[in-house]
Amino acid sequence: QVQLVESGGGLVQAGGSLRLSCAASGLTFSTCAMGWFRQAPGKEREFVAAINWNSASTYYIDSVKGRFTISRDNAENTVFLQMNSLKPEDTAVYLCAASRSRDLGYSARQYDFWGQGTQVTVSS
Numbered sequence: 001q002v003q004l005v006e007s008g009g010g011l012v013q014a015g016g017s018l019r020l021s022c023a024a025s026g027l028t029f030s031t032c033a034m035g036w037f038r039q040a041p042g043k044e045r046e047f048v049a050a051i052n053w054n055s056a057s058t059y060y061i062d063s064v065k066g067r068f069t070i071s072r073d074n075a076e077n078t079v080f081l082q083m084n085s086l087k088p089e090d091t092a093v094y095l096c097a098a099s100r101s102r103d104l105g106y107s108a109r110q111y112d113f114w115g116q117g118t119q120v121t122v123s124s
Helices: none
Strands: 003-007 010-013 018-025 033-039 046-051 058-060 068-073 078-083 092-099 118-123
Touching (some): 003 092, 018 033, 018 118, 033 068, 046 068, 046 078
Antiparallel strands (some): 018 078, 033 046, 033 092, 068 078
16 A cells, blocks of 8 residues: 655744655655645645656756755655745645656646645745
Protein backbone atom coordinates (compact mmCIF):
# COMPACT_ATOMS: atom_id res chain seq x y z
CA GLN A 1 0.00 0.00 0.00
CA VAL A 2 1.43 3.32 -1.08
CA GLN A 3 1.57 6.03 1.55
CA LEU A 4 2.70 9.63 1.22
CA VAL A 5 2.84 11.54 4.48
CA GLU A 6 3.48 15.28 4.48
CA SER A 7 4.80 17.24 7.43
CA GLY A 8 6.29 20.63 8.18
CA GLY A 9 3.34 22.91 7.60
CA GLY A 10 2.26 25.59 10.04
CA LEU A 11 1.62 29.26 10.65
CA VAL A 12 4.31 31.72 9.64
CA GLN A 13 4.54 35.47 9.12
CA ALA A 14 5.02 36.92 5.67
CA GLY A 15 8.69 36.77 4.73
CA GLY A 16 9.27 33.66 6.79
CA SER A 17 10.27 30.15 5.77
CA LEU A 18 8.98 26.62 6.09
CA ARG A 19 10.36 23.28 4.95
CA LEU A 20 7.83 20.65 3.95
CA SER A 21 8.69 16.96 3.89
CA CYS A 22 6.90 14.05 2.28
CA ALA A 23 7.83 10.54 3.38
CA ALA A 24 6.94 7.81 0.90
CA SER A 25 6.44 4.10 1.44
CA GLY A 26 5.04 1.18 -0.51
CA LEU A 27 6.56 2.23 -3.83
CA THR A 28 9.96 2.26 -5.53
CA PHE A 29 10.56 5.88 -4.64
CA SER A 30 13.86 6.21 -6.52
CA THR A 31 12.13 5.60 -9.87
CA CYS A 32 9.23 8.02 -9.30
CA ALA A 33 8.94 11.64 -10.30
CA MET A 34 7.54 13.67 -7.38
CA GLY A 35 5.48 16.81 -7.24
CA TRP A 36 4.04 19.34 -4.84
CA PHE A 37 0.62 20.85 -5.39
CA ARG A 38 -1.46 23.24 -3.32
CA GLN A 39 -5.12 23.99 -2.85
CA ALA A 40 -6.53 27.10 -1.27
CA PRO A 41 -10.16 27.32 -0.06
CA GLY A 42 -12.53 27.76 -2.98
CA LYS A 43 -9.76 27.32 -5.55
CA GLU A 44 -8.66 24.51 -7.80
CA ARG A 45 -5.64 22.39 -7.03
CA GLU A 46 -2.53 24.12 -8.38
CA PHE A 47 0.81 22.68 -9.43
CA VAL A 48 3.73 24.14 -7.46
CA ALA A 49 6.91 22.20 -8.20
CA ALA A 50 8.18 18.87 -9.51
CA ILE A 51 11.39 16.88 -9.59
CA ASN A 52 12.34 13.93 -11.73
CA TRP A 53 13.58 10.59 -10.41
CA ASN A 54 17.29 11.47 -10.10
CA SER A 55 17.00 15.20 -9.30
CA ALA A 56 18.41 16.16 -12.71
CA SER A 57 15.31 18.18 -13.58
CA THR A 58 13.06 20.45 -11.58
CA TYR A 59 10.21 22.75 -12.54
CA TYR A 60 8.30 25.48 -10.73
CA ILE A 61 5.33 27.70 -11.36
CA ASP A 62 6.37 31.29 -11.99
CA SER A 63 4.93 32.60 -8.74
CA VAL A 64 7.33 30.53 -6.60
CA LYS A 65 10.49 30.63 -8.73
CA GLY A 66 13.41 31.95 -6.73
CA ARG A 67 11.55 31.39 -3.44
CA PHE A 68 10.79 27.65 -3.34
CA THR A 69 13.18 24.74 -3.86
CA ILE A 70 12.18 21.12 -4.38
CA SER A 71 14.66 18.38 -3.56
CA ARG A 72 14.68 14.68 -2.77
CA ASP A 73 16.63 12.08 -0.85
CA ASN A 74 16.20 8.72 -2.52
CA ALA A 75 18.02 6.95 0.30
CA GLU A 76 15.39 8.25 2.74
CA ASN A 77 12.39 8.01 0.38
CA THR A 78 11.61 11.65 1.06
CA VAL A 79 10.92 14.73 -1.01
CA PHE A 80 11.22 18.26 0.35
CA LEU A 81 9.89 21.70 -0.46
CA GLN A 82 11.91 24.55 1.01
CA MET A 83 9.74 27.67 1.01
CA ASN A 84 11.36 31.05 1.62
CA SER A 85 10.04 34.61 1.47
CA LEU A 86 6.53 33.32 2.03
CA LYS A 87 3.58 35.50 1.06
CA PRO A 88 -0.05 35.44 2.25
CA GLU A 89 -1.05 34.18 -1.21
CA ASP A 90 0.99 31.03 -0.54
CA THR A 91 -1.58 30.01 2.07
CA ALA A 92 -3.03 26.62 1.12
CA VAL A 93 -3.01 22.93 1.85
CA TYR A 94 0.15 21.54 0.28
CA LEU A 95 -0.03 18.03 -1.14
CA CYS A 96 2.72 15.68 -2.17
CA ALA A 97 2.24 13.47 -5.22
CA ALA A 98 4.11 10.55 -6.77
CA SER A 99 4.15 9.49 -10.40
CA ARG A 100 4.96 6.04 -11.77
CA SER A 101 6.93 7.88 -14.45
CA ARG A 102 10.55 8.92 -13.97
CA ASP A 103 9.87 12.17 -15.83
CA LEU A 104 8.40 15.13 -14.00
CA GLY A 105 4.92 16.36 -14.84
CA TYR A 106 2.98 19.59 -14.40
CA SER A 107 -0.53 18.19 -14.39
CA ALA A 108 -2.31 16.43 -11.54
CA ARG A 109 -3.38 13.76 -14.05
CA GLN A 110 0.25 12.69 -14.40
CA TYR A 111 0.45 11.66 -10.74
CA ASP A 112 -0.76 8.35 -9.40
CA PHE A 113 -0.53 8.66 -5.64
CA TRP A 114 -1.35 11.52 -3.29
CA GLY A 115 -0.79 12.45 0.33
CA GLN A 116 -3.40 13.98 2.61
CA GLY A 117 -1.73 17.38 2.69
CA THR A 118 -0.30 19.77 5.25
CA GLN A 119 -1.68 23.24 5.97
CA VAL A 120 0.51 26.27 5.35
CA THR A 121 -0.81 29.60 6.60
CA VAL A 122 1.06 32.84 5.97
CA SER A 123 -0.08 35.87 7.92
CA SER A 124 0.43 39.42 6.70
